[in-house]
Amino acid sequence: MSGGYSKSDASAAPMEFGYWKIRGLGAVFRMLLEYKEAKYEDKQYCTGEDWFKQRKPAILEMNPLANLPYLVDGDVCVCQTNAILQYLGEKFGLYGASAAQKIRTEELLCEIYDVRNGMIDLVYPFKNVCRDIEEFDAKAEGIVKSPPFAKFEAILSFKDNASGGKWFVLADGPGVADFHIWEMLDQHKMLAERIGGEPVLDKFPKCKAFYEAFRALPTLQKYFASDDYKTMDINNKIANTYFA
Template identity: 30%
Template sequence: MYQLEYFPIRGLGEVIRFLLEDNNIPYENKFVQKDEWSQAKKHGVESGQIPFGQLPVLKDGNLNLAQGGAIIRYLARKHALYGENMEEQAIADMLYEAARDLRYEYFRYIFQDNWEDQKEAFLLKAKVSLACFEKHFQRKRTKYVASENICFADYNLFDVLDHLHRLEKSLFVEFPHLNQFYETMKNRPRLAAYLASDRHFAQPVFIPLGWTARG
């Protein structure tokens, strides 16, 4: 069974949980608390259990795998969620990276001291990226980002869209294809069950130095 080691937050871990939950892949969470992290990090780096002193880390037997992108791609390869050919895989990689960029723009926004005053400016910037995703779905005319079958990149895009939807529910009105994708993902039976459960981390979004629940 996989073990996902991370903080008790949404952050960079929830997208991995989305993939695991939606595909009924057994795993367990190992949560690292604030007062444990300094010692856990030191020991983890020395032992190789936390290879780069960062979480999340996926443990699979003797493998300790860090970096969220590496983790989700590893799971995608193992569980046939990476696309059926090189073109689909390339598209999946492209959409994963584009969604990751948007996620970090969101993180930068919510950790500004005056983040509430910057909402409209952030939404205008986000719409530029969302318009590109909208055009992608218009061109592809597929249910998911790379094909009619779900892949790892779909979970990453869904996670980012869910952050934005929580911030501004009307944001997707001008992006009907993107909104349809969001609704399709949200209503996948296993994913919907997880989202409705008390195991799902809607908040806090992230823990920088201050362990804030903002977002």
């Protein structure tokens, strides 16, 4: 288990975050909670029995949409990735202050989820997308040659960017969308290194500067030094992934 702590909520019960014991979508939330030094318990499920038989029945009592990831915050139980990100974004002031910023945050969360789905189609052999390692290597090479970050590079250069191109929405630091975008940049960077392709970040200088600024955030250094980042599988080996 890993967790953060904040003096501001020292008397509050810790939030409970639940996800598989992989980076996957979980890394996005672990980084966000660590960044805010939140008081939380990180429930990492290793097997289907751990989740489906032991914890999911109780989560279903709180929310009929029970799924991984989930967040329990007092009497509130939120399920589904973007719903949890909106909840935490509003809780921590990371979702945007204006209507325009909130819309941009929602747009980016949808856009980066499309990028994630592209990675899922590559690394998991569902629907015969990649039936063997040879198909994986061929498709991975194509992704590394044309990484799906041109729209994100454009947003950082766009005239309405509040930070002048350092962060995606907010003026003075990362918003909730930045955490998912960074995780996908990192996974694509690792994929390029895995297959010996050209560096992904060099193709997108503003995204590269964002990546480096995010990686240097002081309250995230504990996470980046932890096994949750350094050694945890990116994807589920039970699903026979090729990029773990």
